[in-house]
Amino acid sequence: MATKPPRTDIDETRVRVTRPKKVAVGVPAVLHALQISNDQMGVERSIRSLLRVNQKDGFDCPGCAWPEEDKRHIAEFCENGAKAVAEEATLRRVGPDFFAEHSLAELGAHDDWWLGQQGRLTHPMILDEGGTHYRPISWDDALGEIAKALRGLADPNEAIFYTSGRTSNEAAFLYQLLVRGFGTNNLPDCSNMCHESSGSALTETIGIGKGTVSIGDIHEADLLIVAGQNPGTNHPRMLSALEKAKLSGATIIAVNPLPEAGLVRFENPQTVKGVILGGTKLADQFVQIRLGGDQGLFQAIGKHLLEYDAEHGGVVDHEFVDAYTSGFTDYRDAMAATPWRELVAATGLPEKTLRRVGEAVRVSKATIVCWAMGLTQHKHSVATLRDIVNVLLLQGNIGRPGAGVCPVRGHSNVQGDRTMGIYEKPSEKFLDALDDEFEFTAPREHGHDTVAAIRAMRDGTARVFMGMGGNFVSATPDTVVVEAALRSTDLTVQVSTKLNRSHVVTGRRAIILPTLGRTDRDRRGNGEQRVTVEDSMGAVHASRGRLVPPSEELLSEVAIVARLCALLFGTDAGNGPGSEVGTDSAVQVDHGQPEHEEIHRDAPAVKGSAPARSGSASPGSGSNEAGTRNAPHADWVALEHDYALIRQHIAAVVPGFEDFEASIDKGRTLFLPNGPRDERSFATADGRARFTVNALEYPRIPGGRLLLQTLRSHDQYNTTIYGKDDRYRGIHGGRRVIMVNPKDIQVLGFSDGEIVDLVSEWAGADGVVQERRAESFRIVGYATPRGNAAAYYPETNVLVPLDSVADVSGTPTSKSVVVRLERRDPSLG
Numbered sequence: 001m002a003t004k005p006p007r008t009d010i011d012e013t014r015v016r017v018t019r020p021k022k023v024a025v026g027v028p029a030v031l032h033a034l035q036i037s038n039d040q041m042g043v044e045r046s047i048r049s050l051l052r053v054n055q056k057d058g059f060d061c062p063g064c065a066w067p068e069e070d071k072r073h074i075a076e077f078c079e080n081g082a083k084a085v086a087e088e089a090t091l092r093r094v095g096p097d098f099f100a101e102h103s104l105a106e107l108g109a110h111d112d113w114w115l116g117q118q119g120r121l122t123h124p125m126i127l128d129e130g131g132t133h134y135r136p137i138s139w140d141d142a143l144g145e146i147a148k149a150l151r152g153l154a155d156p157n158e159a160i161f162y163t164s165g166r167t168s169n170e171a172a173f174l175y176q177l178l179v180r181g182f183g184t185n186n187l188p189d190c191s192n193m194c195h196e197s198s199g200s201a202l203t204e205t206i207g208i209g210k211g212t213v214s215i216g217d218i219h220e221a222d223l224l225i226v227a228g229q230n231p232g233t234n235h236p237r238m239l240s241a242l243e244k245a246k247l248s249g250a251t252i253i254a255v256n257p258l259p260e261a262g263l264v265r266f267e268n269p270q271t272v273k274g275v276i277l278g279g280t281k282l283a284d285q286f287v288q289i290r291l292g293g294d295q296g297l298f299q300a301i302g303k304h305l306l307e308y309d310a311e312h313g314g315v316v317d318h319e320f321v322d323a324y325t326s327g328f329t330d331y332r333d334a335m336a337a338t339p340w341r342e343l344v345a346a347t348g349l350p351e352k353t354l355r356r357v358g359e360a361v362r363v364s365k366a367t368i369v370c371w372a373m374g375l376t377q378h379k380h381s382v383a384t385l386r387d388i389v390n391v392l393l394l395q396g397n398i399g400r401p402g403a404g405v406c407p408v409r410g411h412s413n414v415q416g417d418r419t420m421g422i423y424e425k426p427s428e429k430f431l432d433a434l435d436d437e438f439e440f441t442a443p444r445e446h447g448h449d450t451v452a453a454i455r456a457m458r459d460g461t462a463r464v465f466m467g468m469g470g471n472f473v474s475a476t477p478d479t480v481v482v483e484a485a486l487r488s489t490d491l492t493v494q495v496s497t498k499l500n501r502s503h504v505v506t507g508r509r510a511i512i513l514p515t516l517g518r519t520d521r522d523r524r525g526n527g528e529q530r531v532t533v534e535d536s537m538g539a540v541h542a543s544r545g546r547l548v549p550p551s552e553e554l555l556s557e558v559a560i561v562a563r564l565c566a567l568l569f570g571t572d573a574g575n576g577p578g579s580e581v582g583t584d585s586a587v588q589v590d591h592g593q594p595e596h597e598e599i600h601r602d603a604p605a606v607k608g609s610a611p612a613r614s615g616s617a618s619p620g621s622g623s624n625e626a627g628t629r630n631a632p633h634a635d636w637v638a639l640e641h642d643y644a645l646i647r648q649h650i651a652a653v654v655p656g657f658e659d660f661e662a663s664i665d666k667g668r669t670l671f672l673p674n675g676p677r678d679e680r681s682f683a684t685a686d687g688r689a690r691f692t693v694n695a696l697e698y699p700r701i702p703g704g705r706l707l708l709q710t711l712r713s714h715d716q717y718n719t720t721i722y723g724k725d726d727r728y729r730g731i732h733g734g735r736r737v738i739m740v741n742p743k744d745i746q747v748l749g750f751s752d753g754e755i756v757d758l759v760s761e762w763a764g765a766d767g768v769v770q771e772r773r774a775e776s777f778r779i780v781g782y783a784t785p786r787g788n789a790a791a792y793y794p795e796t797n798v799l800v801p802l803d804s805v806a807d808v809s810g811t812p813t814s815k816s817v818v819v820r821l822e823r824r825d826p827s828l829g
């Protein structure tokens with residue numbers, strides 16, 4: 001299998017390489033951000049929108065999920081947050097004319113960067129079977145087509161409902177209800193490819209699938225270990241928090257195969273010191289670990305602590321261990337039995353270095369471990385994260401100030417989406433509460449995660465795909481397989497803000513539903529609406545967009561889902577809070593007999609005036625008449641027009657949201673309960689935090705091969721490519737590069753600057769080695785450990801085998817792909 005780079009992406013020959021930067025952020029970053037946003041949205045709109053980012057009365061930054069500081073700066077944003085805002089608030093438009101001008105085939109020849117640069121989607125569009133171009137369609141017809149396709153399935157499990165992590169709590173809650181009301185738990189999300197390993201390991205060991213620290217804990221920590229994360233690019237505002245900790249005396253250890261700029265030194269653009277004195281040196285130790293070596297490192301730390309404790313005492317917090325944990329002695333014995341030489345082999349680090357890190361942990365009074373994708377996207381990620389928990393439990397570093405686990409989440413509301421029930425394996429407790437609130441019975445059978453969803457489409461057992469945001473084609477592994485899988489479906493539906501590859505690689509028919517983003521003003525029946533989001537530390541707050549939306553045709557995600565619910569379940573005006581709310585909805589809700597299943601085709605879209613409740617269904621019966629089994633009951637029309645009513649339902653279903661509306665009204669942040677942090681209570685199988693014994697694993701690299709990690713450049717947001725530079729790493733003008741240790745380049749018989757194909761090798765279940773190829777990458781000599789290489793995602797996703805997933809969590813192993821380099825046949829050019 002191979003992919004050729006799309007026409008506009010053949011840029012590897014133009015790549016320019018300079019020395020990587022040691023310093024992150026600073027004034028150049030701010031200037032860079034302003035330039036990008038001026039290009040996209042003009043000076044006035046730039047200033048107006050950037051001043052609202054992360055302000056109390058403004059919108060939540062659509063960038064990352066790092067929490068806001070308690071005291072906000074005037075401009076609480078970073079270069080990459082500003083780029084995320086500019087991408088969304090751009091004045092460029094993709095409307096019916098654009099689609100008339102560009103055929104699907106033509107769009108398919110462009111790369112992700114070009115697609116994203118075209119602007120905001122403005123109208124619902126449909127691609128007919130065999131069609132060469134998308135054509136405009138009314139909202140009513142588009143939603144009607146979706147409802148019809150769903151109803152036409154033999155089994156609800158033949159539908160897949162994906163979610164990315166920008167969707168608000170309100171939209172996510174309604175969406176999962178739509179899906180469960182329809183009859184399936186097929187709710188894969190981007191988390192499956194992201195922090196699923198964190199959720200799996202933490203739920204098992206401490207009884208909650210989230211981190212246990214607040215922003216205040218970061219400031220108070222004595223030691224911060226930042227492993228497998230590149231905050232200078234992906235969570236720039238985290239650097240301010242690290243700086244604050246550092247200035248109060250914290251030690252910071254960076255664990256990474258690459259010397260990432262922000263970790264080495266940081267210039268805070270918001271302080272005079274940052275501007276004048278050349279910034280804070282953040283990392284006290286840079287531990288240049290081999291890819292996948294982290295389990296070895298954390299076992300080494302545990303072993304060092306236990307050895308010291310056995311000799312001198314005073315290290316292990318026995319009071320905590322006895323009162324709150326189980327499994328200690330097994331863990332202690334396992335660490336004693338693990339030889340240092342294996343830990344050295346796993347990490348590629350000398351025992352001396354491992355002990356030095358162990359010493360820093362030993363003397364620390366309060367330790368936090370932060371991590372991101374470098375730790376979650378390996379085969380043995382869950383085991384690695386369990387071993388981090390082991391180390392923290394030894395010294396009682398969970399549930400006290402300045403200490404704990406800190407998985408740093410990616411998308412700005414990915415954590416909230418999970419809290420709202422976007423999960424293919426929902427708990428019985430959640431489903432029971434949902435059943436009670438909406439008077440139906442949600443399906444209990446677990447659904448497909450992302451990888452299982454791809455398999456189901458590939459194998460023909462799933463026929464309709466709907467994506468609530470995101471870019472499924474480009475974000476998932478094994479691109480060739482995924483493209484074929486999606487193309488074989490009956491219908492693909494994308495709810496999106498911007499054009500991307502998932503609009504181009506489609507099922508037999510495809511529908512694009514354009515939607516409002518975070519920055520857009522959202523006016524519904526009951527006035528201007530706000531939504532809420534949860535940050536990486538379990539804090540929920542309101543977000544309200546202020547910009548004029550790109551088109552009058554756009555519906556919010558909430559409105560789209562509410563209208564689908566009404567179509568599928570029939571509306572239930574008598575049920576639920578606030579059912580007296582008036583409506584200006586154009587969607588004709590049909591409760592009729594199957595023979596008039598067609599919805600009113602010429603009803604005006606969006607601003608129509610037809611009454612919404614055209615049916616005569618009474619609560620408890622309407623849904624069956626609408627052709628679905630056992631559907632949830634709510635006044636969908638009212639929910640569409642007043643999101644506060646959705647929050648009332650959330651408050652009734654999700655623990656911790658009891659004071660929801662009141663806190664938002666007061667502009668407050670709602671801190672969700674966190675058992676381990678708040679009271680050292682652990683909702684595990686035995687009610688204790690659990691030490692676990694995990695066999696040491698690390699990747700073995702076959703001779704003549706490299707282990708490839710696929711990561712983000714400084715100029716992208718996942719599959720959205722802002723530009724072709726990776727300023728901090730000194731790579732300019734192109735993305736098809738592979739970073740390789742200079743000695744490896746030489747030993748493998750290549751030279752820096754040469755253009756090669758990347759060929760991944762994977763032994764399937766049958767033992768037969770499968771090959772996948774990504775063509776035409778420029779070799780760049782780089783300071784990565786021997787045997788390890790790095791290249792950008794999503795260009796390299798074609799190399800990641802669908803079946804290569806993390807144990808337990810099922811996350812694709814995007815950070816460990818075995819590849820060989822192959823010289824290109826010069827005749828290919």
Ligand SMILES: Nc1nc2c(c(=O)[nH]1)N[C@H]1C(S)=C(S)[C@@H](COP(=O)(O)OP(=O)(O)OC[C@H]3O[C@@H](n4cnc5c(=O)[nH]c(N)nc54)[C@H](O)[C@@H]3O)O[C@H]1N2
Binds near residue numbers: 378411709
């Ligand atoms: N500007 C911007 N911000 C973003 C995003 C974006 O694309 N652009 N994406 C968002 C999302 S969804 C997410 S999940 C986060 C991602 O944030 P990150 O996890 O920082 O993203 P990656 O680029 O995948 O970087 C992985 C880091 O881990 C290191 N690493 C790789 N393998 C290993 C390993 O085996 N061990 C160790 N110790 N380190 C390793 C890499 O060298 C790199 O520094 O960022 C979020 N924020």
Ligand SMILES: Nc1nc2c(c(=O)[nH]1)N[C@H]1C(S)=C(S)[C@@H](COP(=O)(O)OP(=O)(O)OC[C@H]3O[C@@H](n4cnc5c(=O)[nH]c(N)nc54)[C@H](O)[C@@H]3O)O[C@H]1N2
Binds near residue numbers: 164165497518794
């Ligand atoms: N090889 C490799 N693969 C990876 C990773 C990796 O490190 N390596 N990382 C993985 C990770 S961590 C993640 S999170 C996934 C990301 O996977 P996704 O979340 O699926 O991808 P994104 O690129 O973030 O999605 C971008 C699209 O979302 C739409 N969008 C943006 N804002 C909104 C909004 O407010 N509402 C709606 N409805 N749509 C919106 C736009 O149309 C945009 O084109 O990729 C994963 N894939």
Ligand SMILES: [Mo]
Binds near residue numbers: 190194410411
């Ligand atoms: Mo992510």
